[in-house]
Amino acid sequence: MKHILIPTDFSDNSWNALEYAVCFFKKVQCTFYVLHVDDLSNSDIAANSFMTLNSKDKFSVKDKLNNTIDHIKSCCPNTSHKYIILEEYGNFIDITRKTVEEKKIDLIVMGTKGASSLKATIMGSNTGNVITKIACNVLVVPNNIIAKKPSKIAFPTDFNLFYTYPILNSITEILEISNAKLEVLHMSQSRPNFTNAQVINKAYLHDYLKEICTESHSFENILGKNIREAIVAHIADNKIEMLTMVAKNLNLFQQLFFNNALEQLSYETTVPLLVMHE
The missing domain is CATH 3.40.50.620 (HUPs)
Structure with a gap:
């Protein structure tokens, strides 16, 4: 329940x-x-x-x-x-x-x-x-979203966080309910140069998703000078119908959603956004 x-x-x-x-x-x-x-x-x-x-x-x-x-x-x-x-x-x-x-x-x-x-x-x-x-x-x-289950869900991440059970369980539930394809998105201004921790976290997420949804997930790297503009363009170009993020990922969350000067959330959304807490 x-x-x-x-x-x-x-x-x-x-x-x-x-x-x-x-x-x-x-x-x-x-x-x-x-x-x-x-x-x-x-x-x-x-x-x-x-x-x-x-x-x-x-x-x-x-x-x-x-x-x-x-x-x-x-x-x-x-x-x-x-x-x-x-x-x-x-x-x-x-x-x-x-x-x-x-x-x-x-x-x-x-x-x-x-x-x-x-x-x-x-x-x-x-x-x-x-x-x-x-x-x-x-x-x-x-408000302009039609009530329906999404067929494509994007998960922007910088791989700086270790994915705990509550986060992985939230991802699993949303995929089981929607039967959607998950796109794990890493956005950067140039070709990514991952730290050892990022490599480990990415591999762990990849292995987990491969086990629970072998053919319904992918990993994408998006290059763009502006992270916010890059994700907006990707949503439109790839018909993404839901965005999901980890609230604890403050660095990426701030780049996408916060106006640093005003300390207010200022992202313009056209799709539902699921914010996951641990």
Whole structure:
């Protein structure tokens, strides 16, 4: 049983994330926790007193959550899927982290506004904070993506990390569920000159993938002056339908997703991004 958390603000972005997750895990037994976090000031307790405020807004939120569940059940009926609504008030990151721990969440799925600058939309706020501050796998879904399983998944890496069991297990699961081909991508400005550690890590990953998916993976080296532009071009040219990365790989992650000056995530995405934590 997979436990999946879908934060929602009732926008098209969050609905698309829910729909994508339900489609992706169509053949997997799942419990989906649909979470709405509102400001503490909107709860039914005023300041430090016990004075009850007008509860109209509270019931309105619950109505919206229930309507969301009714809608997804109608669009995507599945006896293997269970839905639980959660309504919370307070700090979004604190509540999300608490929910991940209490509900034993395996994956958080969140939406973005797609190819528009993520820095200006959600990656600089809630989604970016979830990726960097909560130790849980996160699937970021652009709003313009059709809900379907990917046929090609790219895994950018610099081979500087040893691939631990949680990372390899996450890769295995995503490949088993999607039946997709995996492209392991190394990007560099010139012909790579690997260190001994990189050679060992690459060989270990190669042996692992050869064992679990002999004919459905490949290793590619991409040359380009700009790492970010190189991966964007590769996604478009090779019809990549999902990107997956290790959150701990801070050096490569920063090159692809962070604006060093602003310290904000600023990558423009056109495909779902799975960020894996150990």
